[in-house]
Amino acid sequence: MKYKACEKCARSVGKVNVAGNILMIIVKGYMGVVGRSTGLIADAIHSSADLLATIIMIIGLNISDREQDDQYPYGYGKAEYIVAIIIYIFLFIVGIYIIYHGLLVIIEGREIRPCLSAAWGAIFSIAINELMFRQSVCAGTQINSPSMVAKAWESRSDVYSSVAVLIGIIGAKMGFHFMDPLAAIAVGGIILKICAEMVKESACQLMDQAPDEEIIDNIAKNLEKVNNIFGIKNIRGREIGRILEFDISLNVPEYLTVSQGEQIKKDAIEAVRSSMDRKTVVYVKLFSV
Amino acid sequence: MNKSLIMGPVTVIICVIILAMMYEWVGNVNPNTLVGGETPELALAQFPTNTEIQPGQLVNNPSFPIGIGNGQIQLINQAQAQAPYLGVRVTEINAALATELKLPPKTGVYVSSVYPKSPAEKAGIQTGDALLKCDHKPVNQRELINRILQVKKAGDVIKILVQRNGRKKSFHVKLETAPAGLIQIAATAVATPVWMGADIQNIDAVMKMQFKLKDKKGVIISHVTPSSPASVSGLKTGDVIRRFDGTRIRDVKQLQGFILKGQPGQQVQLTVLRNDNFTTIPIVLGQKPSQPDKIPFLGPADIAIEGTWIGMDVSELSPNDVGALGLPDGTTGIVVNDVESPPALTLGFQTGDVITSINGVPTPDMKRFVTATKQQTSAVVDLIRGNKHLFMTVPPPGFTRQGTKIHTGNTNFKQVANMQPIHHRVAILSSGPQLNATVSGNMNVNPFIILVDFSSQSYAVLDQSAANALVQALKQNNVSALICGNISQATVNALKANGLIIYSGVVGTNLDAIHLYETSKLWAMN
Structure with missing residues (x-):
């Protein structure tokens, strides 16, 4: 500046x-x-x-x-x-x-x-x-x-x-x-x-068009840094007004406890939000592999 | 949702709609009518077609925009050589003639004669036809025909629609160059004085107001004689001449002196104030033509429709009167039969004056005359007296022509509710529910009845419906006298039978009437 x-x-x-x-x-x-x-x-x-x-x-x-x-x-x-x-x-x-x-x-x-x-x-x-x-x-x-x-x-x-x-x-x-x-x-x-x-x-x-691919890629990159994740199964996003909404499905190991799972969700949401400059709503689902 | 959130886009959308309307308007507007447009002078410049040139009249050159300079003479000659010629003499149709020909008013012009061997005669147009359309455009003034012909040239074929014996007929006329014999440059006719063709008058306060002038400088044009130098150069009624060749004009006398000193054919520059804009109009002084021959009129239905206004008896001008008064044919208006009382008497109206318009609103018949007079508190009356057109101004009641107040009425009256019964009340028939409205006499328009109580300096207004049962209303309210305009004899009889004193024929505002009554200046009917 x-x-x-x-x-x-x-x-x-x-x-x-x-x-x-x-x-x-x-x-x-x-x-x-x-x-x-x-x-x-x-x-x-x-x-x-x-x-x-x-x-x-x-x-x-x-x-x-x-x-x-x-x-x-x-x-x-x-x-x-x-x-x-x-x-x-x-x-x-x-x-x-x-x-x-x-x-x-x-x-x-x-x-x-x-x-x-x-x-x-x-x-x-x-x-x-x-x-x-x-x-x-x-x-x-x-x-x-x-x-x-x-x-x-x-x-x-x-x-x-x-x-x-x-x-x-x-x-x-x-x-x-x-x-x-x-x-x-x-x-x-x-x-x-x-x-x-x-x-x-x-x-x-x-019609709930997907956000730009860049944004999706960015989220994927950020999610990979989160602990205890095997991989990303799916990311869906849409815009509701000025708010971005994401539906994220993650693959996690099957032996995790519920509290560990909750921690992963929290971390993932945090990771997504930190990479966005807009108000963002994130839903995370976990799938065992 | 928040209100201001909706207001934002709604405002902008309304804005867009207004802009779209403006867009259409600008696209459709005729550029020649623009104020400050590029060539309005050109549109005004028109020269008479040959049909209108009278023997003995100087042929005038059209007013080209200033700046063409010395080449002007050549240009004019060329223009005249090409000026097409139809070969009819037309007069405008007045109300009586319109009824005779079964035409709606304001349509067509009357073919009063057809020149032999002219294109019109060849095509089959006859004297007595009503010319309705010329080149697909409706015409109701001869100027319109001239304007249409101006843009044509010899050899062009135009369609003319006429009405003959109640049937419409159309003719194709091949325009020709005018035969040389019709254009006579009257170099020999020097006996008549130099002439401009516009009647002029000094400006007084009422004219200043009606024509929305800023000051009373210069002289105003009250009438422009058709096909005179003034009309050729585009002068119009209501124009104010401010300068003659650069010299400021103070009054009519001064301008007349200048004109009489001029030579026929001399070109002078008039600085004219029109619609708040100064324009310089070149005009070539001419000579007054000898009186045109009178054309016999179709037998008119001679019905005198009479009325009264500001103390004089008036009636519709009949074609017989036109002949008797020596007016040009086709003149329509209201003729003054008798001047009885002020204010008409003091204003200088004379028997035989023909009122052609009031405040610029034409009054060809009694109906329009009544409408025009009703709306006016002050008026500039356009009238013909002898062979002169002049403006006669009628100041608002209580004022002189110079705009000063004659007297101030008692304004201390206060309005009260109608409570009864109070003795010695006076009623006024009024056009409005206020004291400054005018006194009315016409029972058909449901006048208001204003009750004035002099002992308590108060007044009350009765409902308009009370006028339907005037006598009862007055009796109920203990009224002893009635002030009104001109009322019918039947009403007078009914009122008299009930012992009321009637002061009729009162003109002016209610306040003036009250003042006159108080000072015992009103005369009761016998």
């Missing part, structure tokens, strides 16, 4: 993201309407999609914290995915509408004449997006969090949509009036892509 403030900076990344996106929605929406640029309005909808992703994540964190009750003995973790699927299907429809309407405008040959204030909106959006990207990458590197850096690179695509909008506005200014709706269509395509990915991911989580 380079400076003392780095940790504080890293913790603020989420808040900055939300604030930046809200600001961009307002500025782009306003500039888009005042400057009559369909592309910029579409980009504002794109920013809304990003904001929704963050909000869903926050909701997910809150729901996962809620304890399970009699009615839902496994907790409420998966509610997040249902919410996400509904919201993204809605956004998907909006994206289709953007593309449809953009095509309509081009086919009918209506002239969209954005004014230069719309271009300033796009430039503003590019600048804010780039600054947010830089902050995430820097903070992620300093506190050694590859996931934060990866997320930052993912969100860099937001810049590209704003660049497309800027090109559209400048093109329209030069007399190619189809350029602005074309930019809107491009942004609509990006929204569709985001939605499709998010729906797919949420659906996979609902």
Whole structure:
């Protein structure tokens, strides 16, 4: 860590993201309407999609914290995915509408004449997006969090949509009036892509998709260090919201006493938890060989 | 689940929906209507098609955007050479004519004559047809036809839909270049003075309010004569002329002096305030055309629909009146038959004035006139007097035209519950349940009855339903006198039979009426 403030900076990344996106929605929406640029309005909808992703994540964190009750003995973790699927299907429809309407405008040959204030909106959006990207990458590197850096690179695509909008506005200014709706269509395509990915991911989580193989390998490696184990029979994992759940079957010698078995279970759970940076629930079963 | 957790995504989704709606709107909006868009001037620039050029009138050049410079003259000549020509003379359809032709209002224009050997005649269009659609676009003003023709060129074929004897017919008209004879540049007609074609007026406080102006500088355009230099260069009613060739305009006199000093054909720059934006509009001064020939009208149904407003008797303008008053054909409006009492008397209305619109709302018939007057506390009335259009302002009751208060009524009245019986009460028929609402006379709109008790300086409001049984309501509440607007004779008789004193024909707010009553300035009906 380079400076003392780095940790504080890293913790603020989420808040900055939300604030930046809200600001961009307002500025782009306003500039888009005042400057009559369909592309910029579409980009504002794109920013809304990003904001929704963050909000869903926050909701997910809150729901996962809620304890399970009699009615839902496994907790409420998966509610997040249902919410996400509904919201993204809605956004998907909006994206289709953007593309449809953009095509309509081009086919009918209506002239969209954005004014230069719309271009300033796009430039503003590019600048804010780039600054947010830089902050995430820097903070992620300093506190050694590859996931934060990866997320930052993912969100860099937001810049590209704003660049497309800027090109559209400048093109329209030069007399190619189809350029602005074309930019809107491009942004609509990006929204569709985001939605499709998010729906797919949420659906996979609902279907109890296995965690990354790396994680499984990591657990296996850690378990081998535990005493009195012959081998690992099976490891199953799934995500419930932010919580990882593992079902581990271990092969142990048949002569062990119950108390020894319990000790092995405790050690194994400890070993798995120590290797995880998330809240983890572990069930261990022992099988005699 | 936590409430704020749901609110977050819901807000963003609503935001997205609003944005999507805005997205559609921006995609559909016509760029020519944009404020601060690139070329609104171009859209305004229109030159009259040849059908409209009167003999003796100078042919005006269209106002091209500023900056074309000296090449302008050549451009105009080219434009005129290509200007297509339909060959009909049209007038707008007024209410009487619409009924005659069995047309819904605001549709079509009336073909008052067809030029011989013109494309229209060749196609089969006849005098007396109602022209409904031109090039698939509905038309109800002749300007619309001009606008459609402007983008066409000679040789183009357009479809024209007309209604003849109640049946719809369509014709294909091949547009031609106008024959040279129709364009007469009247270099010889110098007898008439230099002319702009716009009636102008000084601005007073009520106009300032109605047209949402920031100050009273300059002069306001009350009317633009069709196909005059002013209309050609895109001046509109309600525009405020602030500068003439860079010189600030203070009043009408000054501007008229400038115009009269000018030469026909001279181009001047007018700085015009329109919708809070300053635009510079070039205009070529012309000469006043001789009066166009009167076109005989179809026999109209002469029914006089009468009414009253602010102390004058008015009726619908009939086509006969149009002829008698020497107005252009197709003029619709409300004619003033008699000016009886203030405020109309003091405001300067005259018998024979034709009211064409109130606060920009056209009043072609009595129905719309009544609706327009009902909603107004102050009004800018667009009227025709002789051959002049002018704005007549009607200040809100209790105010002068310059926006100062005439007198302040007693505002110490407090509202109380209706308790009976108190002696010497006065009732007011009111359009609203407050003292600053206006006095009403129309029993059909269920007026409120306000009971005023002068001894205790208080008032009570009766329910609107009480007006249904007015006489009973007044008797029950011990009312001795009634202040109201114009009420019917039947109501008057019923009230008189019960010994009530009636002060009718009162205009203004209830508070004013109370004040007038207190100072014994109201006159009871005999």
